[in-house]
Amino acid sequence: MTKFSPTFQEIPLKIVGGNNFGRYPKISVEQTWNMIISDGWLVPFAGHKKNLDLVTSSMGRGLFSSIKSNNLFVVIEDQIFRVDDIGRYFNIGLLETISSDVFIDENDNNQIAFCDQKNIYIYDTVSGVFTKAVTPFTPIYIAFHDGYFIAAAADTNQWYLSGINDGFTWSALDVGLLQTKPDNVQAVVRMPGMGNQIFVMGRTVTEGWQDVGAQLFPYQKNTGFGLDYGCISSTSIAFSDNFIIWLGANEKSGPVIMYSSGGPITQISNDGINFKFAQLKNPKASYGSMFKQDGHLIYIISFVDPADNYTLAYDFNTQKFFYLSDEEMNHHIAKKIVFFNNSYYFISFNDGNLYELNSEYTTFDGHEIPRIRITDNIRSKDASPFIANNLTFTIEQGENSESSIQQLSYQVGNIGNIAVAANFPTLATVKQGWLYQITATVFDNDPAKTNTGQSFVTGNQIVWNGTNWTILQDQVSRVDLCISNDGGVKFSSNTSYALNRQAYRRNRIIFWNLGRSNDLVCQFRFGGLGRFVATDGFVSIYQ
Numbered sequence: 001m002t003k004f005s006p007t008f009q010e011i012p013l014k015i016v017g018g019n020n021f022g023r024y025p026k027i028s029v030e031q032t033w034n035m036i037i038s039d040g041w042l043v044p045f046a047g048h049k050k051n052l053d054l055v056t057s058s059m060g061r062g063l064f065s066s067i068k069s070n071n072l073f074v075v076i077e078d079q080i081f082r083v084d085d086i087g088r089y090f091n092i093g094l095l096e097t098i099s100s101d102v103f104i105d106e107n108d109n110n111q112i113a114f115c116d117q118k119n120i121y122i123y124d125t126v127s128g129v130f131t132k133a134v135t136p137f138t139p140i141y142i143a144f145h146d147g148y149f150i151a152a153a154a155d156t157n158q159w160y161l162s163g164i165n166d167g168f169t170w171s172a173l174d175v176g177l178l179q180t181k182p183d184n185v186q187a188v189v190r191m192p193g194m195g196n197q198i199f200v201m202g203r204t205v206t207e208g209w210q211d212v213g214a215q216l217f218p219y220q221k222n223t224g225f226g227l228d229y230g231c232i233s234s235t236s237i238a239f240s241d242n243f244i245i246w247l248g249a250n251e252k253s254g255p256v257i258m259y260s261s262g263g264p265i266t267q268i269s270n271d272g273i274n275f276k277f278a279q280l281k282n283p284k285a286s287y288g289s290m291f292k293q294d295g296h297l298i299y300i301i302s303f304v305d306p307a308d309n310y311t312l313a314y315d316f317n318t319q320k321f322f323y324l325s326d327e328e329m330n331h332h333i334a335k336k337i338v339f340f341n342n343s344y345y346f347i348s349f350n351d352g353n354l355y356e357l358n359s360e361y362t363t364f365d366g367h368e369i370p371r372i373r374i375t376d377n378i379r380s381k382d383a384s385p386f387i388a389n390n391l392t393f394t395i396e397q398g399e400n401s402e403s404s405i406q407q408l409s410y411q412v413g414n415i416g417n418i419a420v421a422a423n424f425p426t427l428a429t430v431k432q433g434w435l436y437q438i439t440a441t442v443f444d445n446d447p448a449k450t451n452t453g454q455s456f457v458t459g460n461q462i463v464w465n466g467t468n469w470t471i472l473q474d475q476v477s478r479v480d481l482c483i484s485n486d487g488g489v490k491f492s493s494n495t496s497y498a499l500n501r502q503a504y505r506r507n508r509i510i511f512w513n514l515g516r517s518n519d520l521v522c523q524f525r526f527g528g529l530g531r532f533v534a535t536d537g538f539v540s541i542y543q
Contacts, residue, residue, distance in 0.1 A: 008389075013522065013537040014375050015393050016042045018320030019312070023275035029488030029521055033323045033372035036296065036315055041535045045313070045324060046293050047361030047369060048334070051345060052089060052354040054081055060347025060354075062102030065338040066112060069125040072340050073112060075102045076352035080114065080123070080130070083354065085341045092123055093130030101235050105144040109165035113149050115142035120151065122167040135160070135170045141187040141234050145198055146211045146218070152185040152234075159188050159200060161218070176219055180226050181205045187234040193242035194262040197222075201237070204230040204250040208262075227265050229258060233284045238299055240290040243316070245299050247286050255283045257301065257314065268314060273321060281307035289337040291344050293359055300324065302331045304349055326350075327367040362531045371526040377487055378520040378539055386541040388483075388514035391522065393537025394507050395479065397500040412463055418442060418456075424449035425464075432466045444469065477528030481511050487519035499528070514539075 016037055020030040034045045055076040062075035072083040078098045083089045095102070100117045106125075107113070113133075114121040117140045120133045137153040137160060144150070149162035151170075157178040163169030178185050183202030191197040196211040198219070206227035209219045229248035231237060232255055236247035245259035245268075255277040257269040269277065277283070282305035290299050297316040302324075303309065311324040311332040324332040334346040337357060344357040355365070363369060380386055412433045418424060419440040427450055438460040444452045452468040461472040477499040482491040497509055514520070520539070526532040 008540065008542045010538040010540055011378055013378075013391055013393055013539050015373060015524070015534050015536045016040060017373075017376065018315075018318070018322050019273065020270070020320075020376065021272040023272055025488045028272070028376050029374055030376040031323060031372070031374040033325060034369050035371050035373065035526075035532070036293070036298070036313070036322055037318045037320060038294070038296070041533055042373060043533050044359070044362060044369070044371065044531050045322070046344075046357050046359040047363050048346070048355045048357045048365060049361050049363075050353050050365050051356045052083065052087065054089065054354060055079060055352030058098075058352045059349050060335055060352060061100070061116075062104050062114065063336040063338050063345070063347045064104035064106075064112070065340040065345075066106050066125065068106060068108075068110065069112075070341075071125070072338070072345065072354075073104055073114075073123075074347060074354055075104070075114065075116075076347075080121075092128070093121065095119075095121065096132075103142050103234075105142055105149065107144050107149060107162075107165045107167065108147065111165070111167045113142050113144075113167045115139045115151065117141075117154070120149075120167065120170075131168070133168050133170065136172045137170075141185075143188055143190055143198075145188075145190040146196060148218075150188045150198070152188055155184055157183060157185055157202070159185050174217065176200065176209065176217065178202050178205070178207060179221075180207055183230065186231045187237055189237060189239060189244055191244060191260075191262050192239050197262060199227075199244060199260070201231040201234070201246070203232070204228075206230055206260075225264065227260065229253070229256075229265060233286045236286045236288040236301060238288040238290040240292075241297055243290075243297075245290065245314075246288065247283060247301060249283075254278055255280060257299075257312075259299075268319075270321070273312070281305055283308075287335050287349075289334065289346070291337045291339070291357065300332065300334065300337070302335070302349070304331055325370060327364050327370065329370055333364075363529050368527065368529055371532060373524045373526075373534075374488070375522045375524075378522075378541075379518065380541075380543065383518060384543060385516055385518040386543045387516050388520055389540045389542060390510055390512045391514065391537060391539045392508060392510045394535050395499070395509055396531070396533040397507055418462075421446040421449065424451075426450070430464050432464055435461060435463045435472075437461060477526075477530055477532070479509060480525040480527060482523040482525075483514055483517075484521040484523070485515065485517035485519065488521040491521075491523055494525070509537075 022028040058077045064073045074081045078095045080093045081089045097116045103115045110125045112123040123130045139151040140154045141152040147164045159176045161174040187201045189199045200207045208222035212220045232247045242261045243259045248258045258265045258267045285305040288301045299314045302311040313322045333348045337346045410433045415434045417439045418436045438456045443455045462469040479497045480494040484491045
């Protein structure tokens with residue numbers, strides 16, 4: 001009788017990767033959340049931190065970085081704020097609307113134009129005067145190109161030119177027409193890196209036009225080519241470097257993400273993502289921005305309708321998609337991103353604050369970022385079952401020294417020690433962020449002090465949060481593993497691996513006894529307030 005001898009193998013474990021899921025889980029469930037690829041390693045996507053409290057009760061409507069005046073312009077509700085390069089902000093004017101998206105651009109005559117999809121308003125950065133312009137049409141989008149403000153007219157195929165560097169002059173004679181198909185203009189966008197070229201974008205078609213300097217009307221349509229896709233939502237349009245990118249469609253095709261560098265379009269959304277787009281309930285509620293994270297050009301598009309509720313990021317450097325989210329796994333909060341004063345800033349869907357976006361931040365304004373990697377499916381060539389003995393991969397350890405103090409959204413200052421109730425401060429004097437060391441078991445029950453009724457023990461660190469005391473706890477970074485033996489349909493409970501604290505830099509993780517499977521998927525959750533840097537590994541199996 002021949003004795004059976006198992007065969008051991010090491011199967012590659014793809015820690016580094018993007019969203020490569022198929023239309024059905026059996027094809028692939030590969031996903032990455034809030035991380036990107038750099039030099040063949042998985043690294044964090046940029047975190048953010050609140051920079052200014054403007055109008056906390058409402059979300060942002062528009063954001064613009066003015067090169068000529070070196071100011072940010074932020075629109076919250078009906079208010080427009082000017083933010084200077086040292087963080088001071090000033091209310092410069094009011095709009096007649098409170099909820100529609102606002103498009104902003106500037107000309108060479110110190111004029112900032114605001115289009116709230118009802119009117120155009122002009123702010124003179126020298127005189128400080130804010131005035132509503134009179135237009136013979138209803139504007140829904142505005143941009144600047146070759147001396148002109150260019151505005152799309154609502155519910156028509158018309159787009160208008162202002163006077164040269166004059167946002168107050170709009171003539172019914174200075175009109176271009178979108179003519180390739182029966183369509184309405186959604187936006188007119190300058191083509192970055194292409195000098196005198198613009199794109200006139202409808203719902204189902206896009207035309208290229210060039211400023212040829214003609215006397216009666218300076219722009220001429222490029223008759224050599226047209227783009228047979230329009231724009232589902234003008235808020236999905238973003239441009240940087242040599243690219244315009246948007247969520248496109250036409251009368252025969254549903255939503256796809258595409259870009260152009262001045263010529264024919266390139267579709268970048270893959271089968272799995274296009275299948276997901278086909279399930280969108282409200283694709284018009286989509287918002288796009290572009291920015292560079294450490295040299296990586298990234299397009300972010302958020303679908304904010306509650307029935308959709310997710311964010312995708314596309315990295316042009318690695319040509320990979322990733323998911324982004326907020327700390328609650330809803331869509332990312334960034335609505336519009338701009339570069340100003342050597343950093344990136346954004347307005348939010350959640351409130352009227354201004355945030356800074358930076359890879360130096362490893363939290364979402366103090367909150368833990370949900371970083372997740374779901375690997376591609378591990379199968380034997382003949383689909384026969386196998387035993388997964390262990391898995392291992394390399395990860396950075398020993399770099400993070402974490403405390404829950406990093407989760408706080410306010411400044412913390414060490415005030416002193418508390419041993420008896422009389423050491424607590426009074427309610428009249430205590431400030432948010434005051435931190436104390438507890439040196440003996442104590443109750444906060446002195447009526448003349450904060451008197452919260454809380455009790456603390458020796459070694460506690462407490463900080464006043466504005467209402468009562470928060471006990472700070474040390475936190476340890478960890479990696480949680482869930483496995484699926486049915487191709488990613490159902491996952492097990494978590495098995496956690498605590499990462500080493502600062503200065504203990506062992507860099508290898510091993511999880512043992514993964515069980516029997518014929519279609520193994522691993523889900524890793526990287527938990528903690530610091531950074532995570534990981535690369536590929538192996539799964540040891542035998543059959």
